[in-house]
Amino acid sequence: MRDDTRLTHLGRDPANHAGTVNTPVYRSSTFIWPDTGTLENHLQQADDPHYRGHIYGRNGNPTTAAFEDAVAQLEGGFRGLIMPSGLAAIVGAVLAVARAGDHILVTDNCYWHARQVFDQVLPRYGIQATYFAPMLGADIAGLLRPNTRLVYAEAPGSSTFEVQDIPALAEAAHAHGALLMLDNTWATPLFFKAFEHGVDISIHAATKYLVGHSDAMLGVIVTTEALYASVRETVRQLGYIASADDAYLGLRGLRTLGVRLRQHQRSALAVAQWLQQRPEVAQVLHPALPEATGHALFKRDFLGSTGLFGVVLKPVYAPQAKAFLESLQLFAMGASWGGFESLIRPQQRHPSAHIEPGVLLRLHVGLEAVEDLIADLQQGLERLSVTPLALRNLS
Numbered sequence: 001m002r003d004d005t006r007l008t009h010l011g012r013d014p015a016n017h018a019g020t021v022n023t024p025v026y027r028s029s030t031f032i033w034p035d036t037g038t039l040e041n042h043l044q045q046a047d048d049p050h051y052r053g054h055i056y057g058r059n060g061n062p063t064t065a066a067f068e069d070a071v072a073q074l075e076g077g078f079r080g081l082i083m084p085s086g087l088a089a090i091v092g093a094v095l096a097v098a099r100a101g102d103h104i105l106v107t108d109n110c111y112w113h114a115r116q117v118f119d120q121v122l123p124r125y126g127i128q129a130t131y132f133a134p135m136l137g138a139d140i141a142g143l144l145r146p147n148t149r150l151v152y153a154e155a156p157g158s159s160t161f162e163v164q165d166i167p168a169l170a171e172a173a174h175a176h177g178a179l180l181m182l183d184n185t186w187a188t189p190l191f192f193k194a195f196e197h198g199v200d201i202s203i204h205a206a207t208k209y210l211v212g213h214s215d216a217m218l219g220v221i222v223t224t225e226a227l228y229a230s231v232r233e234t235v236r237q238l239g240y241i242a243s244a245d246d247a248y249l250g251l252r253g254l255r256t257l258g259v260r261l262r263q264h265q266r267s268a269l270a271v272a273q274w275l276q277q278r279p280e281v282a283q284v285l286h287p288a289l290p291e292a293t294g295h296a297l298f299k300r301d302f303l304g305s306t307g308l309f310g311v312v313l314k315p316v317y318a319p320q321a322k323a324f325l326e327s328l329q330l331f332a333m334g335a336s337w338g339g340f341e342s343l344i345r346p347q348q349r350h351p352s353a354h355i356e357p358g359v360l361l362r363l364h365v366g367l368e369a370v371e372d373l374i375a376d377l378q379q380g381l382e383r384l385s386v387t388p389l390a391l392r393n394l395s
């Protein structure tokens with residue numbers, strides 16, 4: 001079956017839920033047992049990763065399990081583990097596979113808060129991370145150390161949008177006995193099939209496109225069969241779980257993921273191409289544009305692009321950039337992305353970013369009419385040609 005059909009069926013089981021179309025919200029900390037035999041039966045199997053019975057809320061319930069299964073099946077992994085946020089998924093997965101004395105090679109264009117975990121939290125537990133230039137590909141072999149346990153990738157990076165060679169990173173890591181972990185939030189399980197490309201563990205900030213409506217925090221880890229039991233054991237021992245209400249929002253988001261992403265894709269590309277023609281713009285960072293770093297890899301490995309990309313404005317005075325951002329009516333300034341609404345924000349460059357000088361911004365193109373979005377950006381960009389002195393008089 002094709003993905004659009006699977007998106008309407010994954011994680012649903014009407015026969016076991018009174019015929020209701022959607023898997024209901026099971027608000028549950030406690031499951032009770034009718035007799036001591038059932039109790040013993042549950043407890044004996046509690047540590048078996050293949051056991052699907054429910055014992056205690058922290059181990060999940062039918063709603064969280066439905067979300068885990070749906071995401072894992074869509075991505076082509078073995079099984080998923082629901083997490084309270086995308087960052088918790090990163091931390092939980094890394095702690096599940098790395099131990100004191102291990103080394104991790106991290107892509108230099110990774111999500112900023114992941115970088116803080118690698119730099120500030122993990123060293124306290126004896127895990128050391130160093131960074132590699134995102135386009136290194138197979139040459140990463142030269143950086144692998146005897147104690148390198150994990151290569152951590154994010155393709156494309158969510159601040160500067162280089163598309164990495166995931167199969168080459170996987171091959172080099174595996175030849176060395178290391179694992180490849182991927183933050184697949186940008187492409188989602190719909191547009192990048194991580195497990196066909198050699199990934200061992202993928203994580204998603206489901207907060208973004210999977211939930212899709214800017215109204216819940218959620219994460220998920222998906223693994224191969226070989227890793228599932230040990231990753232599950234660690235993340236549940238650490239106490240990570242998400243609520244059934246948020247799992248329900250994740251499942252509901254999945255139903256429209258295909259239609260939403262196709263509109264995000266179409267509109268973001270139109271906005272990106274329009275921006276490329278503007279005199280105020282130095283560079284547009286969008287994996288689906290032929291000029292993009294790693295575009296050939298994007299075409300080879302990805303099934304589509306989404307609504308998040310970067311733009312570098314030619315150098316302007318700070319008050320001009322401020323006036324541009326504050327003039328926008330449809331692009332709100334805000335953290336996060338992946339909801340139905342358009343967002344814009346200034347963005348940090350990672351140390352090895354080879355991009356033009358100027359003001360780096362990140363746009364999330366939402367589901368509004370693209371003509372309105374372009375008109376909004378146009379009136380804003382026109383303010384950049386006004387000098388700061390004239391701006392003061394204007395405001």
Ligand SMILES: *Cc1c(COP(=O)(O)O)cnc(C)c1O
Pocket residue numbers: 085086087088111158183185186204205206207208217218219336
């Ligand atoms: C937002 C984000 C995360 C973290 O997800 P949260 O749910 O906010 O914790 C991780 N990776 C990427 C690429 C993100 O954009």
